[in-house]
Amino acid sequence: MITWAHVILDLPEAARSADEPFWSSVFGGSLADPWDGHPELASFLPPAGDRSVHRQLVGDGPPRVHLDLEVDDLQAETERLRLLGATPGRRVGEEWVTLSSPGGAVFCLVIGPASQDRPPPVVGAGGVRRRLVQVCLDIPPGRSHEEAAFWRSVVPWRWEEVQDPEFLGRLVPPPGAPLQLLLQELGPDDGGATVRAHLDVGSDDREATATELVGLGALRLGEGDGWVLLQDPAGMAFCVTAHPPDRP
Known part of the structure; x- marks a missing residue:
């Protein structure tokens, strides 16, 4: 079951100095410290509510966007989506798995908290x-x-x-x-x-x-x-x- 949706901004290293302050201003908050164990990832902190937008540093290429979908059972949801036509990719322990849709859209399934508080406008x-x-x-x-x-x-x-x-x-x-x-x-x-x-x-x-x-x-x-x-x-x-x- 999908319980929450996150947005990930995939930014090449060369784009971060321009894009991090811009999107922090758009979202009305700031960029938090990198995640423990995953220095490529950091969350945009909204003025209130829970985090739903994050930044991921990637290799070369243009900046892009992908979805992370929170689920309560990573293995079961991965198998369900595979049967629907998704192609599983990289898996990081019991934390998340990367997939692609039939048309090639990359997204992730992640394990997260059971409830969230949406940031206000x-x-x-x-x-x-x-x-x-x-x-x-x-x-x-x-x-x-x-x-x-x-x-x-x-x-x-x-x-x-x-x-x-x-x-x-x-x-x-x-x-x-x-x-x-x-x-x-x-x-x-x-x-x-x-x-x-x-x-x-x-x-x-x-x-x-x-x-x-x-x-x-x-x-x-x-x-x-x-x-x-x-x-x-x-x-x-x-x-x-x-x-x-x-x-x-």
């Missing part, structure tokens, strides 16, 4: 609130049916249709969970071969929040119906959306 300039509300899985054309079926079986949350043809739908967790999962089908001109992920920051006023994050070091790339596309200082794309920061 961050209050930014002018009293505008923001919070990391969802992870969006960007799925290449031709993989959407298989990938959506996989994630709907993996994550036992409520499936919600989205009134936009480029979005397949979203998985909405029970109240109090830190984030939801949005599934998006990429256009044929994207060129990507595997599923990747990006962060969506929900805001009371997306334009005000986008402007504030540009002031913190983000680059504005464009906008669409309900979202503003930004790039963090290390070159990783993310969005500011009109999704209320109190939900899910």
Whole structure:
């Protein structure tokens, strides 16, 4: 059973000096000391509530995002997901196991505490609130049916249709969970071969929040119906959306 979802920012060493202070400001807290026994990992400390976003130092390559899903039985959940089509990878004792979805999205199963307290929204300039509300899985054309079926079986949350043809739908967790999962089908001109992920920051006023994050070091790339596309200082794309920061 999946009990909590974490976001991991995989940062190459060259990106940490720019991205660590930027994301600390976005999340309204600070970066804690590295984990005992795992110096590559550190958690972003929110002003209140429990940790749900973490930084992992990786080798060369662009910065990226992956999910860690907390479970109560690592072996049983690993086997369940394998039967659903996941490919198991590296295992670290009884702490966590890395897997990949049928479309190549890397994620982890981890053992964690039984309950968590979701961090509240961050209050930014002018009293505008923001919070990391969802992870969006960007799925290449031709993989959407298989990938959506996989994630709907993996994550036992409520499936919600989205009134936009480029979005397949979203998985909405029970109240109090830190984030939801949005599934998006990429256009044929994207060129990507595997599923990747990006962060969506929900805001009371997306334009005000986008402007504030540009002031913190983000680059504005464009906008669409309900979202503003930004790039963090290390070159990783993310969005500011009109999704209320109190939900899910």
